[in-house]
Amino acid sequence: MSQDTHSVKPWGGRFSEATDAFVERFTASVEFDQRLYHHDINGSIAHATMLAAVGVLTDDEKSTIIDGLNAIREDIAAGKFNWSVSLEDVHMNVEAELTNRIGITGKKLHTGRSRNDQVATDIRLYLRDEIDAIGQELTRLQQGLVTLADNNADTIMPGFTHLQTAQPVTFGHHLLAWNEMLERDYQRLMDCRKRVNQSPLGAAALAGTTYPIDRELTAKLLGFEAPTRNSLDSVSDRDFAIEFCSFAALVMTHLSRASEELVLWTSAQFNFIDLPDRFCTGSSIMPQKKNPDVPELVRGKTGRVNGHLISLLTLMKSQPLAYNKDNQEDKEPLFDAIDTVKDCLRAFADMIPAISPVKESMYESAKRGFSTATDLADYLVRKGIPFRDSHEVVGKSVAYGIEQKKDLSEMSLEELKQFSDVIEEDVFEVLTLEGSVAARDHIGGTAPNQVKAAAAKAKALIEAR
Numbered sequence: 001m002s003q004d005t006h007s008v009k010p011w012g013g014r015f016s017e018a019t020d021a022f023v024e025r026f027t028a029s030v031e032f033d034q035r036l037y038h039h040d041i042n043g044s045i046a047h048a049t050m051l052a053a054v055g056v057l058t059d060d061e062k063s064t065i066i067d068g069l070n071a072i073r074e075d076i077a078a079g080k081f082n083w084s085v086s087l088e089d090v091h092m093n094v095e096a097e098l099t100n101r102i103g104i105t106g107k108k109l110h111t112g113r114s115r116n117d118q119v120a121t122d123i124r125l126y127l128r129d130e131i132d133a134i135g136q137e138l139t140r141l142q143q144g145l146v147t148l149a150d151n152n153a154d155t156i157m158p159g160f161t162h163l164q165t166a167q168p169v170t171f172g173h174h175l176l177a178w179n180e181m182l183e184r185d186y187q188r189l190m191d192c193r194k195r196v197n198q199s200p201l202g203a204a205a206l207a208g209t210t211y212p213i214d215r216e217l218t219a220k221l222l223g224f225e226a227p228t229r230n231s232l233d234s235v236s237d238r239d240f241a242i243e244f245c246s247f248a249a250l251v252m253t254h255l256s257r258a259s260e261e262l263v264l265w266t267s268a269q270f271n272f273i274d275l276p277d278r279f280c281t282g283s284s285i286m287p288q289k290k291n292p293d294v295p296e297l298v299r300g301k302t303g304r305v306n307g308h309l310i311s312l313l314t315l316m317k318s319q320p321l322a323y324n325k326d327n328q329e330d331k332e333p334l335f336d337a338i339d340t341v342k343d344c345l346r347a348f349a350d351m352i353p354a355i356s357p358v359k360e361s362m363y364e365s366a367k368r369g370f371s372t373a374t375d376l377a378d379y380l381v382r383k384g385i386p387f388r389d390s391h392e393v394v395g396k397s398v399a400y401g402i403e404q405k406k407d408l409s410e411m412s413l414e415e416l417k418q419f420s421d422v423i424e425e426d427v428f429e430v431l432t433l434e435g436s437v438a439a440r441d442h443i444g445g446t447a448p449n450q451v452k453a454a455a456a457k458a459k460a461l462i463e464a465r
């Protein structure tokens with residue numbers, strides 16, 4: 001990056017001394033906003049096309065501008081562009097280079113436009129593409145999850161509340177719970193996209209412009225749904241970026257919760273799943289270690305994305321209308337939120353199909369911890385005992401089991417009968433893990449046939465996108 005403090009500023013007319021060298025660096029954004037170049041050039045091409053359509057530029061001028069911009073695009077993509085800090089941002093770097101290359105015609109591009117509507121347009125175009133890429137990764141992750149769930153519709157594991165064994169569930173059911181969170185995230189992302197996809201171009205600095213511009217045309221050329229409705233709002237609003245960051249914070253929160261479970265499940269203490277070596281790393285001192293770094297990092301990265309949401313909310317909260325330079329600070333949080341979410345979704349989408357459940361271990365764990373105690377209570381209720389009394393009876397049976405080191409299903413009928421004489425031989429059907437999950441046979445329940453049906457529905461929802 002060059003720092004030629006003597007170069008002429010595009011806005012230098014009313015200034016009598018050069019910008020202070022530190023101030024120049026302090027106010028510049030080109031180091032981080034150059035990633036907008038592709039969308040900046042697309043916005044400029046649409047603007048030039050519109051200016052020609054309404055007679056502000058000639059067709060020749062338009063073609064010269066478009067050819068020049070496309071050549072600049074190629075050079076930037078090839079890494080052959082010399083970015084200059086003294087030209088402040090991506091917009092002025094590209095425009096100055098255009099004028100360097102095509103001469104006076106380049107100076108006409110900015111007619112009827114300001115960097116204020118230009119930058120708002122660029123961010124929206126950029127974010128729209130990133131939303132689509134993120135949506136695809138989210139879809140890939142959900143496909144993997146639902147397939148794994150479908151394959152494990154009858155794999156029994158303990159379900160937890162308070163991280164204490166509660167009732168048996170199926171692994172498929174647990175995975176579909178994650179999918180529900182991600183399905184809502186996808187819906188939120190698509191809803192956010194609608195508000196991102198509005199064109200601020202033509203709002204100019206804040207009040208609109210005196211040229212006979214056609215905002216419908218630029219909106220259409222750029223694939224926006226419509227022009228925004230108020231010029232002041234158009235240049236100052238960043239709530240579309242805040243909305244994206246709140247989506248990002250939520251999806252990261254969901255990935256973080258799943259990560260936490262993956263980390264627990266890979267531990268020797270749980271031993272519920274095996275994570276292939278390629279998603280883990282070793283320890284430099286303890287040779288036996290295989291650490292679940294990928295889920296740990298996803299969990300860790302959630303913090304910074306939550307932070308970006310707070311940064312943007314705080315950035316906006318005191319800004320008077322319309323554009324303020326504060327808004328230049330929108331980019332780094334937004335870009336980092338985009339990059340982080342995309343990487344984490346990619347890591348998860350790659351990792352989930354590679355998970356193999358250690359079924360025996362899940363099953364053994366579900367057998368410990370009296371996970372069918374509620375089933376016994378429900379059984380007693382069916383035999384006419386009020387629920388509160390049956391709760392008491394089962395509590396006593398569990399205390400006995402703890403003392404005798406026996407699960408409920410391992411006790412004899414005689415042993416069980418000491419707590420209630422309504423207990424008969426048929427009790428063993430409800431005390432098995434299979435019987436317990438199969439009995440929760442309703443929409444949203446953990447019965448294997450319900451899990452199968454839920455997986456099929458989830459798959460259909462994903463395919464309908």
Ligand code: ARG
Nearest residue numbers: 029089115116119325327328
């Ligand atoms: N780099 C600026 C930003 O990111 C572009 C808009 C600057 N507009 C201005 N009037 N200084 O927001």
